[in-house]
Amino acid sequence: MTEILPAADQTARKKAVNLLQKGDVVVFPTDTIYGIGASITKESGIEKIFEVKSRARNKPLIIYVANFEQLQQVTQEISESTIESLHKIWPGAMSGIFPKTDIVLPFVTSGKDTVAVRIPDHPLCLELVRQVGNPLAVTSANISGMETQKTAQAVAAQLGERVPLVLDGGPNPEQQPSTLVDFTESPARLLREGAWSFSKLRQAIPDLQPIAES
Numbered sequence: 001m002t003e004i005l006p007a008a009d010q011t012a013r014k015k016a017v018n019l020l021q022k023g024d025v026v027v028f029p030t031d032t033i034y035g036i037g038a039s040i041t042k043e044s045g046i047e048k049i050f051e052v053k054s055r056a057r058n059k060p061l062i063i064y065v066a067n068f069e070q071l072q073q074v075t076q077e078i079s080e081s082t083i084e085s086l087h088k089i090w091p092g093a094m095s096g097i098f099p100k101t102d103i104v105l106p107f108v109t110s111g112k113d114t115v116a117v118r119i120p121d122h123p124l125c126l127e128l129v130r131q132v133g134n135p136l137a138v139t140s141a142n143i144s145g146m147e148t149q150k151t152a153q154a155v156a157a158q159l160g161e162r163v164p165l166v167l168d169g170g171p172n173p174e175q176q177p178s179t180l181v182d183f184t185e186s187p188a189r190l191l192r193e194g195a196w197s198f199s200k201l202r203q204a205i206p207d208l209q210p211i212a213e214s
Helices: 010-021 043-053 068-074 080-089 123-132 152-159 198-202
Strands: 003-006 026-028 035-039 062-064 094-099 114-118 136-140 165-168 179-182 189-192
Touching (some): 003 010, 003 152, 010 035, 010 165, 026 123, 026 152, 035 043, 035 123, 043 136, 068 080, 080 094, 123 136, 152 165
Parallel strands (some): 003 165, 026 165, 062 114
Antiparallel strands (some): 062 136, 179 189
């Protein structure tokens, strides 16, 4: 049975950390939408994310890191100018795509050599990453193809008994995913406009290119 516990409760947070460290999944509020996450070091947790969501295996997950030191653990070949731009953006609702390191399991990136990473602007997310001791692989807490939900109760109802714990952070009005930017190109290019607009990001990345026309 899925437990729904207050995100502000320290006992609930400790339970979440224990589940993540053991290779399970947890649902929690973020600065965008409710997310489902697992430790990037636990194959069982990563596998369960795809199972819970009925998610296609060719759709990569996003990695949450708590700081720039952890960013360096999971990525490589980031220029100094890009790092300067990221300091203006993070914590925030922008995920950047970079070449990955070997610590990132192929399950996370669907076999790709790149990985999407961000520092979320949410104290609970950052605490979970720090307490687990590793970055978290995260995606929206919904069945693939179905709408994302604004409350912990609605998320739990949609996912059924597929997750052991949902941390209830109250209604989440932000129903847009993070904006996605490809930093493997020079200049960087917008891939998906989400919670952060193209014009807002351009304040930090002046040469950011718009979404390529198909």
